[in-house]
Amino acid sequence: MDVTLIVVVVVATALIFDFTNGFHDTANAMATSIATGALSPRTAVTIAGILNLVGAFLSVQVALTISSGLVDEAQINPIVIFAGLVGAILWNLLTWLLGLPSSSSHALFGGLIGATSVAAGAGAVNFGKVLTAVVIPAVISPVLAGVVALVATFLAYRITARADKGTVSRGFKLGQIVSASMVALAHGTNDAQKTMGVITLTLITAGALPRGSAPPFWVILSAGLAIALGTYIGGWRIIRTLGKRVSEIQTPQGFAAETSATAVILASSHLGFALSTTQVATGAIFGAGAGRRLASVQWGVAGRMAIAWILTLPAAAAVGAASALLASTGTIGTIVVALVAIAMGAGIYAASRRRPVTAGNVNEVPAPAAPVTSAA
Amino acid sequence: MSIAWGSLLVVCAVALAVGVAVVALVAFALVGLSARVAEPAGGPNDGAPPAMSPAAGTAIAVICLVAVAAIVAYGLYVIVA
Numbered sequence: 021m022d023v024t025l026i027v028v029v030v031v032a033t034a035l036i037f038d039f040t041n042g043f044h045d046t047a048n049a050m051a052t053s054i055a056t057g058a059l060s061p062r063t064a065v066t067i068a069g070i071l072n073l074v075g076a077f078l079s080v081q082v083a084l085t086i087s088s089g090l091v092d093e094a095q096i097n098p099i100v101i102f103a104g105l106v107g108a109i110l111w112n113l114l115t116w117l118l119g120l121p122s123s124s125s126h127a128l129f130g131g132l133i134g135a136t137s138v139a140a141g142a143g144a145v146n147f148g149k150v151l152t153a154v155v156i157p158a159v160i161s162p163v164l165a166g167v168v169a170l171v172a173t174f175l176a177y178r179i180t181a182r183a184d185k186g187t188v189s190r191g192f193k194l195g196q197i198v199s200a201s202m203v204a205l206a207h208g209t210n211d212a213q214k215t216m217g218v219i220t221l222t223l224i225t226a227g228a229l230p231r232g233s234a235p236p237f238w239v240i241l242s243a244g245l246a247i248a249l250g251t252y253i254g255g256w257r258i259i260r261t262l263g264k265r266v267s268e269i270q271t272p273q274g275f276a277a278e279t280s281a282t283a284v285i286l287a288s289s290h291l292g293f294a295l296s297t298t299q300v301a302t303g304a305i306f307g308a309g310a311g312r313r314l315a316s317v318q319w320g321v322a323g324r325m326a327i328a329w330i331l332t333l334p335a336a337a338a339v340g341a342a343s344a345l346l347a348s349t350g351t352i353g354t355i356v357v358a359l360v361a362i363a364m365g366a367g368i369y370a371a372s373r374r375r376p377v378t379a380g381n382v383n384e385v386p387a388p389a390a391p392v393t394s395a396a
Numbered sequence: 397m398s399i400a401w402g403s404l405l406v407v408c409a410v411a412l413a414v415g416v417a418v419v420a421l422v423a424f425a426l427v428g429l430s431a432r433v434a435e436p437a438g439g440p441n442d443g444a445p446p447a448m449s450p451a452a453g454t455a456i457a458v459i460c461l462v463a464v465a466a467i468v469a470y471g472l473y474v475i476v477a
Contacts, residue, residue, distance in 0.1 A: 078476050160404070168412050172419035179423035184430035191426040202471060209475055276419045283415035286474045288407045 026098045027226045029358065031219050033105040035246040038215035040112040041124040042072060042250020045211065047258040048121070048281070048301035049203035052274030052308070054382060055263030058196040061254070061379035067197075068204040069252030075208020076216075076244030090129050090149050095140035098222050099347050099354065100132070103139075105218070106361045107131030107340030111332060113368045119257035119265075119377075120328040123296035128214060129154060130336030135344035137337075150333075157295040158329060161284060162303025169273075169280035169304040173311025176272040192271035199278035206285050207297050208247065215243040256377040262302060264385040267309025267317045277301070277308035299329065418467055421460040428456035 049071075050064040059067065108127035115122040129150075136144050180188045216235040219242075223229040229236070235243075263269060269277070281297075281304040288295050302325060309317040343361070347354040431453025448456075 075475070160408075164408055164411060168415040171412070172416045175416060175420050176423045179420060180426055180430075183427040184433040187430045187433055188423075188426045191422065191429065195422050198468065202468070202475075205472075206475055272419075272423075275422065276415075279418045280411070280415040282471060283418070284407075284411040286471050287411040287414065290474050291403045291407055293404070293407060 030222045034218045038246035039250035042247040043255040051262035053200040056271045056274045058193040065254040069248040071204035072208035073244045073248035076212035091136040092144040095144040100135040103135035103343035104131035104340045106343045107336040111336040119261040126332040127336040130333035131340035134337030134340030138341045138344040161295040162299045165284045165300040165303035166307030169307030170311040172276040173308045192275045195275040202282045212247045273308035277304040280304040425457040425460035428453040
């Protein structure tokens, strides 16, 4: 395939991934603020979108690695990146349809691992690194965020037990606006970077940029805009799951959950541990739910999420591998992969329209205690 | 394969300390601010004066919120740097 054409295709695919990453992750920052009414749904996604865009420009340390060393990056070519992105996008869309908060980073890693194993053999995948960089943080970070949120929530209720109810509710609402904004900003600095890394590396492998260059301005701008737009569109299905289906969240809990998530994300990224914003935010919401009343948490929802988390990497890897297999046959194969991906994406979108979740009905959950319906 | 268990422990300790501290400080600030509001009529302590003087409550609230603001500012610094 023509080098410039495949580069254009990869850049476009990367921006689409960035967009899905954005709307998948709006819930991380804003689900509890929307659920408690601290912010109206539209205001919440607008703030989150703007802060993601700001975040994209803020961070100065751009990791020129797209896989964090999970795969041998010398083996990566634009076809592999394209196939990996297709795997990640399709998994993100599927979990969004089911309203499950899964990690976009894990989807991207999975897609790249699958595509690389097909293109360069399983030897190009660093499985030890997969364990230390993906599996262990995925187990520890949600539990840590959950414990922090649980303790913080418990204390928040104990301390304010005899205080003026109106003051407490208003105070935590204001606090939530700040804490949710911090999560959104931290998300922008982390996740927009991933797409910039992908595009920059593609341009380098294609020879359009010298090795080791920083992302050009148009890459930063387009990646920031894609993730901000995705965030603004709002993944209402996931927002509903996290805000309403985990537990009935009140303002002190929302504030405790967002503060705990921010503390965990910043502490770990400061010390060089990459972790999934989604998993941290989800763990914190469960912890906050349990901190008020253990029985109020819908643990069945947690089980479904856990299954989605475990499946994310292998499922995206499988799609990435299949796409790489087909795309490596040549131009026709690449076009077929693109068409199939577009068709599947359109199908998932069509399925979502049958029972749409929007800004207008995001806080309406049919019956609070009803078992979660399986759309699968 | 090597896992920096030490750093991981530091992450856990710092996250727990900071997360809980911020929420507790805000909660104490709100308790302080509540002293500015009289007990609601018809409540269990109908019309009773607040346990703390409004001035003391406000002072506590200001101290707590300044501490929180400092932590948030440091958080922003960590994000940007």
